[in-house]
Amino acid sequence: MNLTPELDDLKEEIKAHAMDCGLDFFDVVFEMCTYDQINQIAALGGFPTRYPHWKFGMEYERLSKSYQWGLAKIYEMVINNDPCYAYLMISNPLVDQKLVIAHVYAHSDFFKNNCFFAHTSRKAIDEMANHGARIRSYSERHGHERVEAFLDCCLSIENLIDIHSTGIRRQDPVKGQTRFLEEPDEELEKVQRIRSKDYMDRFVNPTEFLEAKKQELEDARKKKKRIPAEPEHDVLHFLIEYAPLEPWQRDVLAIVREEAYYFAPQWMTKIMNEGWATYWHSRMMTEHLCTDHEIVDFADHHSGTVAQPPGQINPYKVGVELFRDIEERWNKGRHGPAWEDCDDYKKRRDWDTKAMEGRAKIFEVRKFHNDVTFIDAFLTPEFCEEHRLYGYAFNPKTGQYEITSRDFDDIKRQLLGNLTNGGQPFIYVQDANYKNRGELYLRHRFEGVELKTDHARDTLRNLNVIWSRPVHLETFVGGKGKLLSFDGNEHKESEIAVEAEEHAALA
Amino acid sequence: MNERDFALQQNVSKIERDHGRFRQIVRGRIKKDLRKYMTRGELIGKKGKDLVSIPLPQIELPRFRFGKNQGGVGAGEGEVGDPLGGQEQEGEGKGEAGERPGEHVLEVDLTLEELAKILGEELELPNILPKGRRTVLAEKERYTSIRRQGPESLRHFKRTYVRALRRQIAMGMYDPKNPRIIPIKEDKRFKSWKVTFVPESNAVIFYMMDVSGSMGDEQKELVRTTAFWIDTWLRSQYRTIESRYITHDAAAREVDQETFYRTRESGGTAISTAYRLCANVIEKLYSPLDWNIYCFHFSDGDNLLSDNEHCFRILKEELLPNVNLFCYGQVRSLYGSGEFKRKLDDAMEADNLITADIRSKEEIYDAIKVFLGKGK
Missing domain, CATH: 3.40.50.410 (von Willebrand factor, type A domain)
Incomplete structure (x- = not known):
């Protein structure tokens, strides 16, 4: 449903304020939805037309039950698209609608300007519908059960992408050529000797050195032959290129990968994106939009948005406070070497260079950062102290999560660890021709946290469906290097030596 | 209905199909191999004074994901070594999350109708065709009609409101900028019952x-x-x-x-x-x-x-x-x-x-x- 005339006028007003604030956004199309419609669309990831899959039904049940029991309510939803689509809950009171509309314009600005969104399609609504149509047509041709079962396998590995690879220009796949054909051996490269007199030769070209060089060349040659030449972080891309799939399967996998890349920046910038939107809605509401009698309702709603339940951090809260902190620091010139080196408490407290660069700085930050770099660059000990942040961990002895540290470095390391790679383990394709038998060898780059073993095994099973040859995963189980294998019939587990320095534990 | 509304409508049946399929998986009717990933989650809700547990089965597809010793960052008071209290919850969506589980949690279990429905599906029981004559007439009172008089407790809010709005517009008293609708006695409408006989x-x-x-x-x-x-x-x-x-x-x-x-x-x-x-x-x-x-x-x-x-x-x-x-x-x-x-x-x-x-x-x-x- 379209906006009511009153809301439409309001939208224009808020849009004008947003532009005055310097926000630069895609135009936004607002839709009014009932709670059930909004639950449905939210369950579908924001897109009214997605491919058919039970996971959307599962999400719908969760949202519906939460809403029915009054536990959670979706106020707003906004889609990264040009124009942006935003859904407003029809039953929201006017003050909430104002807040949400302001919030949405800031999101739209973030989508348009943050560099990690640069690769995402701005015609996502059409593309998702297109994906849906393709998968539905495969379902009709090959049977719903079969397509769904394959989709389950693909979704089980949808996190195996390289979120930082979006700038890489990949070579177009070579058409009609088998990729496993070995290229003819090049002329064996010889180790270059340094010219020397005979009697000096064994000093100028010591045998050990020549041997080492020879080995190096040998390794390089081997590496060239290996597929992939370098460990491949974008496992999905690798599988699309090399796995023996039927054309429809390849396409389904490609769809899953494409959507994973589309959604990736949203969780890579969760804190920033929500912080940015919250920053601007609270500014616009308090400076322009709230009438006198609405201010209490606004404050009530806003405090709900930024409330931190115990044991969690709320991205809205951390994000907005960090943006405010940055603005203040750059307004007062509290950054740079002079500030860092100053340890006079009194001087620091009164530090104010009247630089007033805060506004420019937060716009710059919203353009170039993601959550990891945002926290890395702008989280300060003062901020941790003020917002009472702590690190926690699971204590197997008590069976509970316990506070483990209030030390700034620990907290920062923990937070960055949780955010890195979207909180997903790093998995690489190491060798597609393991044991020279076409078996797939994956490696988990261990950084101190082990995988959930039962899940890892079942994921291998799904990978085997796609690769159709045995699959292996090098990882750590119970503190030891292990190779988990699945050959299509049974799981195996063998101990392997993994060089310690490669797997230096974070903790 | 414009084009977008139409899309929304279609989407309704779509989510129902996805949801139906999910329910079937949960009940183990199809794709039985997925059931092992089912977690018996719950939401904690409130019903009056009582806390109630709302069962929420979820299926987690297997993934390469981190195990339990991951840890995280939180905010709030507490000394090092203090337990957080309650399990870690996923902080998703805004608005207030549910109350923490307290002492008295009731299960919101299946209703008997739902149970019967599941039983019927599980055993593939056919619905019963009652014997021919439905001769017994049951008297039923249904609140389907409207009267001008009645007790306040049965006042039909919407009808009353609409009458008042109509009257105010007709009298030129309605101001869209400041829409105050005040019903007077003549505007009030009350729910009323009709007796029907239903063969049973x-x-x-x-x-x-x-x-x-x-x-x-x-x-x-x-x-x-x-x-x-x-x-x-x-x-x-x-x-x-x-x-x-x-x-x-x-x-x-x-x-x-x-x-x-x-x-x-x-x-x-x-x-x-x-x-x-x-x-x-x-x-x-x-x-x-x-x-x-x-x-x-x-x-x-x-x-x-x-x-x-x-x-x-x-x-x-x-x-x-x-x-x-x-x-x-x-x-x-x-x-x-x-x-x-x-x-x-x-x-x-x-x-x-x-x-x-x-x-x-x-x-x-x-x-x-x-x-x-x-x-x-």
Whole structure:
């Protein structure tokens, strides 16, 4: 449903304020939805037309039950698209609608300007519908059960992408050529000797050195032959290129990968994106939009948005406070070497260079950062102290999560660890021709946290469906290097030596 | 309806299909291999003062993901070493999350209707077609009409509001900039009832049980469980249902539900006494023309040998012609000969006579399927 005339006028007003604030956004199309419609669309990831899959039904049940029991309510939803689509809950009171509309314009600005969104399609609504149509047509041709079962396998590995690879220009796949054909051996490269007199030769070209060089060349040659030449972080891309799939399967996998890349920046910038939107809605509401009698309702709603339940951090809260902190620091010139080196408490407290660069700085930050770099660059000990942040961990002895540290470095390391790679383990394709038998060898780059073993095994099973040859995963189980294998019939587990320095534990 | 509304509408049926498929997976009807990833999650909600647990099954597809020792960052008070209290929850969406589980958490379990529906789906039970005549007229009051007078508690808010709005617009008192609608007495509308007569199918269930010495607690447990499921199913099929309970050893008597499951008699067994009593009650109170009649008899199969012929005669002449279904369930006991079922199977054959063995709890499932699988 379209906006009511009153809301439409309001939208224009808020849009004008947003532009005055310097926000630069895609135009936004607002839709009014009932709670059930909004639950449905939210369950579908924001897109009214997605491919058919039970996971959307599962999400719908969760949202519906939460809403029915009054536990959670979706106020707003906004889609990264040009124009942006935003859904407003029809039953929201006017003050909430104002807040949400302001919030949405800031999101739209973030989508348009943050560099990690640069690769995402701005015609996502059409593309998702297109994906849906393709998968539905495969379902009709090959049977719903079969397509769904394959989709389950693909979704089980949808996190195996390289979120930082979006700038890489990949070579177009070579058409009609088998990729496993070995290229003819090049002329064996010889180790270059340094010219020397005979009697000096064994000093100028010591045998050990020549041997080492020879080995190096040998390794390089081997590496060239290996597929992939370098460990491949974008496992999905690798599988699309090399796995023996039927054309429809390849396409389904490609769809899953494409959507994973589309959604990736949203969780890579969760804190920033929500912080940015919250920053601007609270500014616009308090400076322009709230009438006198609405201010209490606004404050009530806003405090709900930024409330931190115990044991969690709320991205809205951390994000907005960090943006405010940055603005203040750059307004007062509290950054740079002079500030860092100053340890006079009194001087620091009164530090104010009247630089007033805060506004420019937060716009710059919203353009170039993601959550990891945002926290890395702008989280300060003062901020941790003020917002009472702590690190926690699971204590197997008590069976509970316990506070483990209030030390700034620990907290920062923990937070960055949780955010890195979207909180997903790093998995690489190491060798597609393991044991020279076409078996797939994956490696988990261990950084101190082990995988959930039962899940890892079942994921291998799904990978085997796609690769159709045995699959292996090098990882750590119970503190030891292990190779988990699945050959299509049974799981195996063998101990392997993994060089310690490669797997230096974070903790 | 514009184009976008249409898209939204279509989307409704789409999510229903996805949701239906998810429910089927949860119930284990399809894709059984996915059930092992099912987590029995719950939401903690509030109902009045009580905290309630709302079951929320979720299926987590396997992934390469981190195990439990990951840790995280939180905010709030507390010393190093303090437990966080409660499990880590995913912080998703905004708005206030649910209350933490307290002392008194009630399960919001399935309603009996939902249970019956699941039972029906699991056992592929056909819906019952009640016998032809729906002669009994039930008087029903439904609040479907509107009056100008009535108590405030029945005021129809929307109608009242609309009347007031109409009046104010007609009188030129309505200001869209400041829309204040104040109903006066003439605007008020009240809900009112109409009496309608709805033909209904009525049903009565007779539960008969052997309580002779050979029926122990274990046997009664089997009977109780079976009867519960039968009851649940039949209640989902009929609006009104009556249950009658008959126990027998060498003589039969009609009892209430409590006594039915509790009593333990001793002595011999004459099944025909129960059938006799049942037939008498039907004749007196439940005209087969108006009632759908179900009889379930449970025993360990031990009967006075000379009584068998008598049983078969009552069944053939008085019970079977009048009832929708006569089911005999034979539970195994240490002492019972288990002969009655065989004799009954040999002696008679009728479309609405069904027998089943219930030797253990596992067999209840099959027995119910046999009993109710005909859709009678």
